[in-house]
Amino acid sequence: MYVENLYLENYRNFEKISIELNEKLNLFIGDNAQGKTNLIEAIFYISIGRSFRFSKDSNLIMFEKDRNYIKIKVQRRKDTKEIEVEINKDKNKTYKINKVTLEKNSELVGIVNIVVFSPDNLDLIKGSPGDRRKFLNIEISQLKPKYKYLLKKYKKILLQRNNLLKTINENTNNYRLLEVWDEHLIETGSQIIQYRNEFINKIKKISKKIHWELSGEKEKLSIIYKTGLGLLKNGELDYIKEKFKNKLIENREREIERGITLYGPHLDDMKIIINSKNSRYYSSQGQKRTAALSLKLSEIDIIREEKKDNPIVLLDDVLSELDNKRRSHLLKYIEEVQTIITSTDDSDLLSLLDEKDKKIFYINNGKITNIIE
Ligand SMILES: Nc1ncnc2c1ncn2[C@@H]1O[C@H](COP(=O)(O)OP(=O)(O)O)[C@@H](O)[C@H]1O
Ligand SMILES: [Mg+2]
Numbered sequence: 001m002y003v004e005n006l007y008l009e010n011y012r013n014f015e016k017i018s019i020e021l022n023e024k025l026n027l028f029i030g031d032n033a034q035g036k037t038n039l040i041e042a043i044f045y046i047s048i049g050r051s052f053r054f055s056k057d058s059n060l061i062m063f064e065k066d067r068n069y070i071k072i073k074v075q076r077r078k079d080t081k082e083i084e085v086e087i088n089k090d091k092n093k094t095y096k097i098n099k100v101t102l103e104k105n106s107e108l109v110g111i112v113n114i115v116v117f118s119p120d121n122l123d124l125i126k127g128s129p130g131d132r133r134k135f136l137n138i139e140i141s142q143l144k145p146k147y148k149y150l151l152k153k154y155k156k157i158l159l160q161r162n163n164l165l166k167t168i169n170e171n172t173n174n175y176r177l178l179e180v181w182d183e184h185l186i187e188t189g190s191q192i193i194q195y196r197n198e199f200i201n202k203i204k205k206i207s208k209k210i211h212w213e214l215s216g217e218k219e220k221l222s223i224i225y226k227t228g229l230g231l232l233k234n235g236e237l238d239y240i241k242e243k244f245k246n247k248l249i250e251n252r253e254r255e256i257e258r259g260i261t262l263y264g265p266h267l268d269d270m271k272i273i274i275n276s277k278n279s280r281y282y283s284s285q286g287q288k289r290t291a292a293l294s295l296k297l298s299e300i301d302i303i304r305e306e307k308k309d310n311p312i313v314l315l316d317d318v319l320s321e322l323d324n325k326r327r328s329h330l331l332k333y334i335e336e337v338q339t340i341i342t343s344t345d346d347s348d349l350l351s352l353l354d355e356k357d358k359k360i361f362y363i364n365n366g367k368i369t370n371i372i373e
Contacts, residue, residue: 137151143307207223311337314339315340317344
C-alpha cells in the first residue's frame, strides 16, 4: 500500500499543499519548526484517526481558522481509495471514503496501516505505563476493528463505576448496582486483556530476534505483560474473567474506601527486559534506543503478516540519532515499503540514500518544494 497524493488545507502551518509522493522513498528536508512533524502527523491522523502527539483535534487547525481538511489517495493492489477528513472547530470531525461519509469513525481503522518512528518512541522504554498502553492501543486498533470499540466502552464503564464507588456509602441499594457494573467491567475489560495478551505474545517473539541481531548477538530482549490483574497464567477468556471477578470480590472494601477501580486493563503495563534487567531502570540510552527500534520494526512484521500488505512507514527525525549499523538495518527493513523520512540535515542523508529511487522535498515555513534530480 502507498499514498499517491496528499492534500492539506489549514492543517497547522500548511495553508494549502498538494504533493505527489513516490511509491517508495520520500525525503522531506527542512530546518526546525518548518512543518516536518506536522506533515507526518497529518498522514498519521487521516489513517489512524488521532494525532500521535496526542494533541486535541482543535490544535490541528491552523491558528485563527475554523476548519481544516486532509485528503489522501491510497493505492493497494490496483485499487485506489480516496480518504478525506474535515475537522471543524464546533462540530465533530467527518470522514469520507470514496466520497461516502462514514457513520462511525471506527470504520476507518485498519484501512491504511502506519508505523511511525519518532524520537518519542523512547518513551516506550523510559516512559510511564500509560505510554506503553498508548502504544498497545494504537497498534492493536490497527489490527483488530473490535478493539477500539471495546476501549471506548471500557472507558465509559470505568467512569460510571468510579462514580458509584465514590457515593456507594450513601445508599445501600447501590451495592446491587455495583455488582451490575462489575459484570460490565469484567466482560469488556477481559476482552481487552485478551487482545493485548495475544499481541504481546507476538511482538515478544519477533522483537527478541530483531534486538538480538541489532545488538550484535549480545542482548536478549524479553517482554512481560503485567496486567492490571497481575500476571496471567494463560490467555483464555474464561480464565481472565474469573481472575478479574476474584480480584474485585477480594478487594471490595478497599475499592469502596478509595472510591476508585483498582483492578483492570486501565492499569496494564509491559515490562521490557534486556539481559534479565528491567530496561526502564537499568539500560543505557543506546540499549533503550535499540529496544524501542526493535519493537517498532516488529510492528512492520506483524502488520505484514496480518494484513498481507506492507504498512506505510513514517520516520520523523530519527535517522540522525541512530548509528550507522542500526540505520542501515532500518533502511534494509523498509526497502519494499513506502517510506516518508524527515530530517534537518541533508548531506549525510542524501549520500546514504544516493542510489535509491526517491523524491526529495524541501519544507520551509509551511511551503513545500519538490526538487527534481
Ligand atoms: N495550529 C497551528 N496553526 C499554525 N501553525 C502551527 C499550529 N500548530 C503548530 N504550528 C507551527 O508549526 C511549527 C512546528 O512545526 P513542526 O512540524 O513541529 O516543525 P519541525 O519541522 O521542527 O518538525 C511551529 O512553527 C508552530 O508554530
Ligand atoms: Mg519535528
